[in-house]
Amino acid sequence: MKNTLTWFLLAAAAALTGAGLWLGQHALVLQKAVRVCLECVGIG
Amino acid sequence: MTDRKRFSIQAAATLLQNANLRGFFTGRIYQGASKSVCVPGLNCYSCPGAVGACPLGSLQSFLGSRPVKLPYYVMGLLLFFGALLGRAVCGFLCPIGWLQELLHRIPFPKKLRGDRASGPLRKLKYLILALTVTLPLFFALTPFFCKYLCPAGTLAGILLALADAAVRPLLGGIFAWKAAVLVSLVAASLLVFRPFCKYLCPLGAVYGLCNRFSLYRGEVDADKCIRCEKCAAACRMGVEPQKAINSAECIRCGDCARACPTGAIRMGFRTARSERGKKSI
Numbered sequence: 001m002k003n004t005l006t007w008f009l010l011a012a013a014a015a016l017t018g019a020g021l022w023l024g025q026h027a028l029v030l031q032k033a034v035r036v037c038l039e040c041v042g043i044g
Numbered sequence: 045m046t047d048r049k050r051f052s053i054q055a056a057a058t059l060l061q062n063a064n065l066r067g068f069f070t071g072r073i074y075q076g077a078s079k080s081v082c083v084p085g086l087n088c089y090s091c092p093g094a095v096g097a098c099p100l101g102s103l104q105s106f107l108g109s110r111p112v113k114l115p116y117y118v119m120g121l122l123l124f125f126g127a128l129l130g131r132a133v134c135g136f137l138c139p140i141g142w143l144q145e146l147l148h149r150i151p152f153p154k155k156l157r158g159d160r161a162s163g164p165l166r167k168l169k170y171l172i173l174a175l176t177v178t179l180p181l182f183f184a185l186t187p188f189f190c191k192y193l194c195p196a197g198t199l200a201g202i203l204l205a206l207a208d209a210a211v212r213p214l215l216g217g218i219f220a221w222k223a224a225v226l227v228s229l230v231a232a233s234l235l236v237f238r239p240f241c242k243y244l245c246p247l248g249a250v251y252g253l254c255n256r257f258s259l260y261r262g263e264v265d266a267d268k269c270i271r272c273e274k275c276a277a278a279c280r281m282g283v284e285p286q287k288a289i290n291s292a293e294c295i296r297c298g299d300c301a302r303a304c305p306t307g308a309i310r311m312g313f314r315t316a317r318s319e320r321g322k323k324s325i
Contacts, residue, residue, distance in 0.1 A: 007258045013124035020117020030080035030189055032105045033089040033097040036073055039191040039202030040090045042219030
């Protein structure tokens with residue numbers, strides 16, 4: 001039973017990641033990650 | 045697995061996630077395509093060495109945008125790491141977890157072992173997770189966790205300031221607060237094993253919720269277990285493996301398996317074959 005749930009979660013993870021890629025969200029992550037996050041480093 | 049082997053994996057994971065070594069000297073952060081992928085552990089993307097994106101920073105960035113974008117991509121990656129590894133991410137891949145372990149190795153007159161009494165305090169990380177996810181929905185562009193709590197971001201700020209003199213005059217009150225949090229964490233790590241992971245880390249909370257279902261898991265063979273409780277005494281996360289080896293607190297470090305005199309405890313990837321015919325607690 002737990003094994004089934006694990007595979008379901010992995011499938012859900014793949015579906016969510018796929019949806020995010022399809023919507024171009026990886027590009028938004030890149031856009032945020034290549035600039036210094038002022039809040040993160042304690043400036044903003 | 046030996047503790048030395050786990051230590052090597054932790055060191056390699058930290059180095060891999062911070063492979064832009066030149067950045068530590070120039071103070072310039074990496075801008076390559078690999079930064080579109082979230083790393084599994086807590087590693088600030090503004091760290092000069094970081095070659096991947098921080099999952100919590102990315103999550104808050106989506107939730108703090110207007111109009112709010114549901115972070116399918118980040119949630120998918122978090123769920124993937126969680127379902128595959130659970131809190132083994134904390135035990136093997138998280139640089140902040142490794143840093144706390146290194147600090148805990150420093151000799152100190154009194155070390156708090158197991159720390160089982162701190163149950164309610166451990167729930168704090170779930171509250172912080174809830175705030176991390178909900179606050180950006182109400183306060184646009186404010187990554188609550190990154191701004192006020194994240195020790196990885198503070199370290200990134202220190203490294204940037206060391207490498208780039210132009211950053212130093214910009215560090216103000218928020219940095220002072222974050223530095224105080226970092227100093228407290230360092231001090232607590234001398235006394236307690238992985239205090240940030242136990243009490244505060246929202247990423248640990250996410251993976252903890254996945255621990256019961258993850259492919260990488262622990263098993264106690266009921267036929268071999270003699271209930272000596274040596275595993276519980278060895279656990280530095282305060283878990284009682286003989287009762288709940290897949291507890292949300294277990295980081296899969298394997299201390300319990302090494303302490304077990306009968307070899308009843310096993311950590312590894314669960315397969316359909318291992319599920320069949322195995323009697324476990």
